[in-house]
Amino acid sequence: MNNKTLENQRILIVDDQRAFQLMFKGILYSMGATNVAFAPTGEQALAKCANVNYDILFVDYHLGVGKNGKQLLEDLREKKLLGPHSIFMLVTGENTVPMVMSAVELEPDDYLVKPFSQNVLRSRILRIKRKKTQLAAVYQALFDEQAEQVVTLCQQEIGTEGRYQQFCKRVLVENLIKLNHLSEAEHILQETLSQRRSGWALLLQAKVYYRQNRYEDSMALCQEAIENNRYFAEAYDIQAQNYRAMGETDKAFSSIQAAAEIAPYSMQRQYLVMEIARDLNNIPQQVLASKQLYEITRRSIKQDIIHLLNYIRTVIEAAVRADEPASRNRYLQEVSLALQRVKRDEMMTREINFDLFEALCQARLESLNGAQYQAKKTYAAVSEELHDQHQILPDAIFLLNQIGEYEQAATLQKLLPAELMANPVLNSLFGDQQHFxxxxxxxxxxxxxxxxxxxxxxxxxxxxxxxxxxxxxxxxxxxxxxxxxxxxxxxxxxxxxxxxxxxxxxxxxxxxxxxxxxxxxxxxxxxxxxxxxxxxxxxxxxx
CATH class of the missing domain: 1.25.40.10 (Tetratricopeptide repeat domain)
Structure with a gap:
């Protein structure tokens, strides 16, 4: 291999350690690089990518305060700032299971654990570049989110019996499932599994069976995938969904807990944790999952004030339903700490009238502590401000129901926008309170x-x-x-x-x-x- 591997490549190193930046730049220069830029934070990297279409990004997983490497990858994909030809490599000094598996699930082009040699780096880059060049049309169709085109191109590539046919089969099946062509997906998977029991094929076949309500068949494949790889978080996810569909909620919770321990930084997974915990009336786990959703999204493209509001709402609801005074006091303290912490984050709270939200939360706490009149008085003081604050309407409804003003609560509930109620956590909170x-x-x-x-x-x-x-x-x-x-x-x-x-x-x-x-x-x-x-x-x- 020559030393011109990276010639004419636009490269961005995203790392908050200056010493590593300089050391890594030296390695890249020895491989022919001449155009290397730096960004110490995920936010600065995102701004640079908005102006320059980089060919290769080396991104540290931990970037201090702000976005981490995983969140940066999500943002770049969501904003279409990572071209089909671009190579994104996550770099980290950590090799803990939750860190590695959460990163791998997001499927960067590669994942490097420090320290690594120049030879390893060169061979990884060359391998990815060959693949991206050979499958340029497939990557472009994936970038354009053209599922039918992806299917056609993958079928053509598989027909050539080239070196990437297994990768193309996986992408093909994923897009067939997306298009709901389950029978066609199943046919390809059965043929693939008859040759080799690979993890991706077992997982996708389990997904197909689950979608077809063939829960026992899906379970068997999940179990096989887990026996082959005990860190296969997605297999635990599907196993949990199967158990839940079969009415075995305790087993479903054990499975989703196993998945969350392996790879906790998935929104979809944490939503499933909350749903199953709710089935079991497991309040501490609902609180934990709602907090995790807030933390996952806080610095990412998925950031939305609703995750913060739902976390605080979930803790208040836990306090309402707590039987033991000690548990209730713990939740009340958690609400107070969360409100104090958030008030310091103007970026998060500027979207809403946070003072109004806080007042309604405090009124709910007053009601919990027996100060019913004060709670209603607080509501009376802010009620006129609610009309154009749709994000906060749920809190007024929760308060009114809590103090027994059922008629007024029902009137306000009619004003809730349908898109707000589409949030599964908020929907669950309303369901829980409605039962009460x-x-x-x-x-x-x-x-x-x-x-x-x-x-x-x-x-x-x-x-x-x-x-x-x-x-x-x-x-x-x-x-x-x-x-x-x-x-x-x-x-x-x-x-x-x-x-x-x-x-x-x-x-x-x-x-x-x-x-x-x-x-x-x-x-x-x-x-x-x-x-x-x-x-x-x-x-x-x-x-």
Whole structure:
């Protein structure tokens, strides 16, 4: 091999260690490179790639603060800044299983572990360049996301029986599955597996069987793939999906946990962890997965404020559902720390009115700590700001349901954009709370209905008792509070004054549920009428 391997190649080294940059530049120059640029961070590398179409990128996995090498690769692909001919090589000094497997899953062109020799580097580059040159049309079709064209080109290449036919078979099958041509994919895979039980073919056949609801057949292939390679995270993923489809949720969770331990930095995998943990009502694992989703996306192209909001929402929901005071306090502390940490990250919070989000979170915490009136007062102070804050509407709905304002919560829920509800974590949070609310509403509805019945029958004592019980279930429910006030006023009018002082004070206290609160029109009219009646009683009690 000559020393002109890298002649005329535009090269970018992305590494935050200056000493390594200079050492690596020397190696590249000895291989014929003359055009070598540097970037110490993923963000700077992304900016350089927007202006220059590099032929080869050597990217360290760890880049200090900001994007890591994996996230940079995701960004470059998403923004179409990594050309079909370009070579992307991840470089790292770490060789831990989670680090290596998470990087390998993203399929860079190669993965180098420091230290490496010049000969190893040269042979890797030459091998990749030959492959990219021979399959230039296939890589271009993949870059253009033309699945049908990829299928045609791969079939042509396989027909030549060249050195890359196994690679082309894998790409062909992946795109047939993408196009939902499952029978054709299965035929190719069966033929391939009859010759060699390769991991990629076992995995793709397991995927096909899963899509065809052939769970036992899919499971057998997953097991074979795992026995051949115990670090095959994707095989554990499909195994978990099969177990879940078969109703064996505990086994599904064991499988997805194994996958997440091997390669934790996959959004799809963490979503599956959350779904299965939710099936099992495993709250700590739901919190952990939601935090992992936030951390994975925080510096990547997938960054979205919803991952942060959902993490905090998940922790609050965990606190709501915690049975032990110690567990609840732990979750409450986690919420406070998360809110403090995030407020320092203006890049993350500028998309929304974060002060409004924080106020609603604090109101939910106040409600949890028994300060129901303060929680409702907090909501009243910010309710006017909610109309154009769709990202934060869920938090207002969660709060209203938590304090028992079911009618107002249902009204706000109709305003939620469909695209917001497409997020699986948010959807699950609504599902979890709705299950809780349904039970509470049933209990509340029966008590409130009984109170209305007693009131109509003129049994105001029973009505007061039943409306008070309803407010124990839904402490800040406006409708029931007004019902209680109305029944109390009727009872006060029928009792002697010296027997009524306690009831009078309780009625006065109930007004706090509705005083200075945002009310629907029908409640506002009723409130004013009842307030006038109560003021007359107040004058009598002062005499």
């Amino acid at each position: 609310v349904d039970q509470k509403q049933l209990q509340f509805g029966e008590l409130n209905k009984a109170g209305i019945k007693s009131y109509k029958e003129g049994n105001f004592t029973a009505a007061v008792r039943q409306f008070e019980a309803a407010l124990e279930v839904a402490p800040m429910n406006t409708g029931s509070a007004l019902n209680l006030i109305q029944a109390s006023i009727q009872l006060l009018n029928s009792q002697q004054r010296n027997k009524s002082r306690e009831l009078f004070e309780r009625c006065k206290k109930t007004f706090r549920v509705v005083d200075n609160m945002p009310l629907p029109e029908h409640h506002r009219v009723r409130y004013k009428e009842l307030l006038q009646q109560f003021d007359k009683l107040r004058d009598e009690f002062r005499r």
